[in-house]
Amino acid sequence: xxxxxxxxxxxxxxxxxxxxxxxxxxxxxxxxxxxxxxxxxxxxxxxxxxxxxxxxxxxxxxxxxxxxxxxxxxxxxxxxxxxxxxxxxxxxxxxxxxxxxxxxxxxxxxxxxxxxxxxxxxxxxxxxxxxxxxxxxxx
Numbered sequence: 852x853x854x855x856x857x858x859x860x861x862x863x864x865x866x867x868x869x870x871x872x873x874x875x876x877x878x879x880x881x882x883x884x885x886x887x888x889x890x891x892x893x894x895x896x897x898x899x900x901x902x903x904x905x906x907x908x909x910x911x912x913x914x915x916x917x918x919x920x921x922x923x924x925x926x927x928x929x930x931x932x933x934x935x936x937x938x939x940x941x942x943x944x945x946x947x948x949x950x951x952x953x954x955x956x957x958x959x960x961x962x963x964x965x966x967x968x969x970x971x972x973x974x975x976x977x978x979x980x981x982x983x984x985x986x987x988x989x990x
Contacts, residue, residue, distance in 0.1 A: 860899070860939055863923040865950040868902075870918040874964050880910030882967070888944055888977050889984035892935070897926040899935070901943050901981070905951060907967070914967070916955060922947035941978035948974060
């Protein structure tokens, strides 16, 4: 078997930049989620900062989680914004999301209330939204 082709980018790290958590006693109603991606492409350094705004709430108003997470990716070669392919836009949120899921599970389980485990999401639709929400830092 030949060596598989290496990706043009690598994952550097994930961090929670801001978080707000409210949990009141009582049963959780149906939980809703909102995920909003955006990004900052630093041409000079070949870095891409993925920003994920995440909102979780329940219909009984007993739980609210708002957070902003960042994931940093590095491109192996100097590239232009228009050279970033759709593969990156689709896959970068999918790479970062397990870290977000883990944070929410840990946060809610440590609260003394029932832990919330986020379901697996098909994040491929976020790729197009991310592509539309990019800021480019000039060289």
